[in-house]
Amino acid sequence: AQTVTQSQPEMSVQEAETVTLSCTYDTSENNYYLFWYKQPPSRQMILVIRQEAYKQQNATENRFSVNFQKAAKSFSLKISDSQLGDTAMYFCAFSPPPKLVFGKGTKLTVNP
Amino acid sequence: GAVVSQHPSRVICKSGTSVKIECRSLDFQATTMFWYRQFPKQSLMLMATSNEGSKATYEQGVEKDKFLINHASLTLSTLTVTSAHPEDSSFYICSAILMTSGLYEQFFGPGTRLTVL
Numbered sequence: 001a002q003t004v005t006q007s008q009p010e011m012s013v014q015e016a017e018t019v020t021l022s023c024t025y026d027t028s029e030n031n032y033y034l035f036w037y038k039q040p041p042s043r044q045m046i047l048v049i050r051q052e053a054y055k056q057q058n059a060t061e062n063r064f065s066v067n068f069q070k071a072a073k074s075f076s077l078k079i080s081d082s083q084l085g086d087t088a089m090y091f092c093a094f095s096p097p098p099k100l101v102f103g104k105g106t107k108l109t110v111n112p
Numbered sequence: 113g114a115v116v117s118q119h120p121s122r123v124i125c126k127s128g129t130s131v132k133i134e135c136r137s138l139d140f141q142a143t144t145m146f147w148y149r150q151f152p153k154q155s156l157m158l159m160a161t162s163n164e165g166s167k168a169t170y171e172q173g174v175e176k177d178k179f180l181i182n183h184a185s186l187t188l189s190t191l192t193v194t195s196a197h198p199e200d201s202s203f204y205i206c207s208a209i210l211m212t213s214g215l216y217e218q219f220f221g222p223g224t225r226l227t228v229l
Contacts, residue, residue, distance in 0.1 A: 033215075033216070042222070043150075043205075043222070043223050044220065044222050044223070045156075045205065045207075045220035047217070050215075050217075052215075091155060091156070095216070097216040098144055098209050098216045098218070100146075100156075100158070100207075101158075102156050102157075103155065104154070104155045105154075105155050
């Protein structure tokens with residue numbers, strides 16, 4: 001079975017600081033994708049960042065970057081210069097395309 | 113970017129009635145759409161895969177006779193909750209697949225909050 005584990009139910013960070021959210025997954029697949037989605041209070045799912053498993057280079061999108069360790073099956077999200085608008089639930093997701101398997105989520109609060 | 117809409121955004125119904133939720137891809141065609149269910153403070157659970165022109169594929173434990181899915185066109189999938197009961201109250205989210213540059217991406221609708229009295 002393919003599973004995604006987010007071990008941090010809740011985290012908080014001060015505005016402008018850096019925070020890292022953890023995610024591990026379990027799969028026997030070799031070709032897959034990993035995603036981080038953000039779900040703000042509006043509950044609209046928003047794609048934050050995507051990583052193709054065949055790429056060794058870690059993905060980055062502005063203030064968001066990942067640390068992808070394929071052998072360890074680890075996929076953490078680093079948010080730099082945290083902003084109040086980053087307050088949301090963050091879901092790690094594993095994809096043997098086209099399906100998505102979600103972790104339980106981490107509630108991130110950015111404090112002023 | 114690709115936009116997916118859902119209608120209605122909120123619905124309240126009486127126990128025993130049926131409710132239909134629509135999911136539309138507004139600016140692209142989607143042969144595959146997904147339906148998810150999300151309970152408060154929990155993650156998204158995949159209910160079924162909706163394929164245009166064919167029967168939906170349901171995840172284990174999801175009652176196909178209770179959650180009817182129709183994907184009649186490349187831009188519309190519907191989820192009908194039949195004989196709704198209070199335990200069906202939840203947040204239902206759809207997504208549509210768009211393939212760009214050889215990569216799949218799921219675009220999500222804004223969700224529908226169903227309350228069954």
